[in-house]
Amino acid sequence: MEDFEQLVSSLTPREENDEIKLYQNTVSVACPVCEEPFDDLVACKKTETSLEQIEPLDICVTVHEGSPLLFTHKH
Known part of the structure; x- marks a missing residue:
């Protein structure tokens, strides 16, 4: 993911x-x-x-840099 820093600068850190x-x-x-608004981003620090x-x-x-990024969408 090329624009990771730009993306997270628009988000609110929670945990x-x-x-x-x-x-x-x-x-x-x-x-x-998917280009739809998401609820949370979980940036994993480890590969597992x-x-x-x-x-x-x-x-x-x-x-991003070998670590999974999970974008959650609530129902």
Whole structure:
């Protein structure tokens, strides 16, 4: 993903730990995968990360510098 820094500069940081960094999309930025507004961006810091899904979500996935980026879309 070429414009990662530009993308995250438009998002609101919500959580960070050793495995992920979570950003909330409060300004309806379009998902780079499906071009629809997304709810959250989960930037994985490791190549292998386990995530717990609390609610049903559609997820678009891409990779930035070898790490997965998950764009969540709530139903």
